[in-house]
Amino acid sequence: MDAPPSSADIRHANALTCIHVFRASEEPLTISDLVQRTGLSRPTIDAVINELEEGGTLTEVPAGSSRANGGRPARRFQFQSLNALVAGIDSGPSNVTVMLADLRGRVVGRASREISGSPTASQRVDTVVSTVRDALADAGTPASKLRAACVAVSGTIGLDGKVAQSYFVPEWNNTDLARHLGNELGCHVFLENDTKLAAYAEHHFGSAQLAGNILYFHIGTRIAFALTIDGKIHQGAHRSAGELASLRGFRWTTNSVKGNLTWTGAESTAAILSMVKRGDSDAHAEWARFVTEIATRIATVSLVFDPDVIVIGGELPASDLSGEFITAVRTEVRRLILLDLKPDVLASTVGAESILRGALALGFHESSRQLFGIEGVPVPDISEVRADNSPTIRQTPAAQTTPLTGRTQKVPSHE
Missing domain, CATH: 1.10.10.10 (Winged helix-like DNA-binding domain superfamily/Winged helix DNA-binding domain)
Structure with missing residues (x-):
């Protein structure tokens, strides 16, 4: 009892x-x-x-x-919703983007800076700090109001909270980024993998809000996946869960080379999508092979974790071919899995800012005491603020119509 x-x-x-x-x-x-x-x-x-x-x-x-x-x-x-602010920071290879939210979860400030050349770790830290200050200026609030920041990193985070390994931003490797940023910004700072944050955003704001166990795949210029179990990011014993790119010789598909998607007849994923839309037979054959290969990988990982639902985000699900892509992957995954109970495959509904929204959500969750003075305050919905200072609540659409075919893809609504 x-x-x-x-x-x-x-x-x-x-x-x-x-x-x-x-x-x-x-x-x-x-x-x-x-x-x-x-x-x-x-x-x-x-x-x-x-x-x-x-x-x-x-x-x-x-x-x-x-x-x-x-x-x-x-x-x-x-x-006093502006008594404390949370920062979601996406520190990517070529740019830094910051989103600030108040205690109601309303986005009150934004900023972005591009990164060019081959900056050192110190220069990257300076860029992150400058971008955060730009966002504070955009919000019109003093730096003292910033109480917590979650930084999204393309790489693995060690048990000590440092960047253990980043293929895309090697300058971060073995850098105590959280400590450096915390000293500069004067607030609680912690790091998390960007794909894991996107998965966390799907749990809180996306098409799988009612699901506790989500298998999330990012498919775009690169391929990565993450898992939430009971609504929490699954880390594993060494925070390495999901890091299949660290397996020697592993390739997601024939088109996946050193973590990036490459195409025989096109310079980019966007280019091959355009060629498929125009009816190019070679591009269509390469595309069909890619869909079959990635569906096989998704089905394999799914049988290891047995999720409630599979969510696919990234540039591909957001493209004009989103309906065809999700439908084709769903059909192939369900064909490959021989069990009667099969997880559904859904497109992300959080959109291009899934990493930033995930960073804000985790920032609220991990920093409740710094923000409210007590532990366990639930994560708010993240909403935009209009010019009249009233929130614009993000609505999850009940359906999405794909431009290429006009077919309607049903998406669960959890309003």
């Missing part, structure tokens, strides 16, 4: 309940409002408010006019 919750557990649960109510309200709330919306007692809410006020998450707003009966107006408290 489970032990009854302690008084500390109860206080923690009460604080989470109040934060949830405050975060959902744009207007100041009174204690009576909170009693009505949470079912908690006034003394309990008083204690929670005092704690949240100390951390700056709540502030008391000036009282309005007196009540009609001449009594004192009720005290009102406002959730």
